[in-house]
Amino acid sequence: MNRPLFLALVACTFISRARCASDAVEWCYHLSDCNDPNWPTIAPKYCNGSRQSPINIVSASATGDSGLTAFTFHNYSSTVALTKITNTGKTVKVTLASGVQVSGGKLSEAYDSLQFHLHWGNTSSMPGSEHTVDGKRYPMELHIVNSKSSYNGNTSQAITDSTGLAALGFFIEEMSGNATASPSSWHTLTSYLANITEAGHSVKMTPGISLDDLLAGVDRTSYYRYLGSLTTPTCNEAVVWTVFKEPIKVSKDLIDLFSSTVRIGNSTSAHMINVYRNVQPSQAVTTQLKSTASKASYSISFLSILGAIYSRI
Template identity: 70%
Template sequence: MEWFKVVGFAMCVLVPTAHCASQSIAWCYHLPSCNDTTWPTLSSQYCNGTRQSPIDIVSASATPNDNLSEFTFVNYNDTSAMTSIENTGDTVKVTLKSGVKISGGDLSDQYDSLQFHLHWGNGSSVPGSEHTVDGKRYPMELHIVNSKSSYNRNTSLAVNDSTGLAALGFFIEVMPGSSTGQPQSWRSLTSYLANITQKGQKVSIAAGFSLDDLLVGVDRTKYYRYLGSLTTPACNEAVVWTVFKEPIKVSKDLIDLFSTTLHFNDSTSQLMTNVYRSLQPAQQVWTQSIKASTTTTCFSLSLLLLSLALGWSWS
């Protein structure tokens, strides 16, 4: 039975400080007996629920919401916020130290950022993001997992709250051109993969790059919002999802490292590929209202026309 992941609910996998129940759930991505088609049977309480993730986001159907304000990111610029990186047997998980937080973005509370992990397919040529937008699947997706600060990092409490967890999803796509080893922050992060090739291996991360560095180039004011679930068993329906519209751009060679370096178990086992859940039924999705940007555009156009008119009057 060493070939599958045994966890006491998904929060044990997703959140490093989880207080886990004794019940364990056997699940995997890569074998017929435990892949995501069997999760509704293996973990029937939530995995066959009505508020499941991930979903395909249809941009034209997203409902405008004026309350979707900018986020406040606390200590995302801290170059020592990432403490360790681990091969969990189904993903790469990076643990964050306490004091990293998010608020705003129409979230009901402040949330503690606990960890991030990634989902991918098979190299840059076989996409593996969990969410899709208008049917497009990106090569990878990064998830930052956050829990309400009022729960003091106790995820057993958070998963019983319909908005107890907040997940930030960032797509990752191939950087244009023939660049290699870019950006520097991702070269630093992926340099640790050679040390965690086997399940259970975990190493410390040296200070030197921040979460802001990893999210380079992304406009974090533009995003989609919906209410969903964890994307691994027990699929608890306790997640406020924020999926950012702009992807992180990473060079092809660094993306390919995930599917060519890591194994599901030991070094003789299958390489870790296609670690994402299939799409679930659609949910209502919200996004920022276009009213503000339209007003700005009209104002700029009015100024342009006025300046042209003044120019003609002086000629």
Template identity: 65%
Template structure:
């Protein structure tokens, strides 16, 4: 992972160029992961996931965003392809039995105090891998649909894969996101409720 950034809207972690690949799982093409970012509510008691299952939403959701490999050098072309992007969505729920766990999420949240203001970043973050962050999630069990990016301009170019099994993270680590990173510079407002509301199914 090359960098963690406070964008003023979320916390984003960039991958080193072409360091990872995404394929299989009935995807129609090969994709290159670019970054992952997170959506949350306000502390762990206020749901912040962008998806819901049978009406249930979770405190957080992690999105791993990938671009179709053929567009890796021309991202704008991906916006013209209905499957130009692939996003893996992971629900995050509270593990009431732990504090500062899992270790991978403790390491990730340890960087938040260094990016409290919009635009701040830390390069060459180490000691964290995607495998560690998603823990023991069963990646063979998921929901799949064609949809849109959840930030403006909300292009309908995404192959969504949302995993059924959530990642379990201790409450104190989840709460750090809505109590540490801020929306601007020299600003007292924390980033909270940074999710898109549920959208109509449109026949899906």
């Protein structure tokens, strides 16, 4: 199966309303007859499954795993990798050029990075991230969708393999202070929204910003890991989820552009707001082991303090 067809199908199962072979479903975020409480009925094969996403991550319950090492991000610094931005009617999606990959981080092999999309609420005051941490919901969440490189675009294999897809989730949080139009990479990204206000609209992106630019400031060695699903119908349970602990910092004015610019249909339809699935039953979550060196340093420091106290008695 060629790459364009694979991209179309992944977009369909992950973030679109389009018809997808035998798994055709009609779903939405905004109407009571097709929003996420109805998805287990609309698409029962997977949306009613046992390892659904997103989830609330309880940080204290995450088990340490020494295998969760650093990732290698190939071509994430490329300023020509972001090729097209699209209003799907459900989200804003950016298509990535071929040759962008992620590996390491206890992934079983290299995965091709295909696209990223976003989830949000209704302005920064009404948060809309999909995952939550200790009950906290962030204003937005960015998902980079990846597929096992060995499948070469074979969607049939990818979505039936329990680890066929890998999703990298990044929270987006409001930047402190009175900053506007910041950071510059996000200012550039959001400048395209005015050209894709209606569902189905897409435009080519001019070379200039990279994935690294959009993820600047995030510690990509610190994350949570669990096995889950696509967060939109058909909710295939085929995703290795990585949710990074540090959020991307973006100014309030840019966050608010998503819910005030793009629409779910034509120019007279409602703005796209609250485009996220509610949390599903919890799954087993792992994270990095606490550094032994840090513990040793803490112990030595603590003993030094005790020694200083006793020497004064």
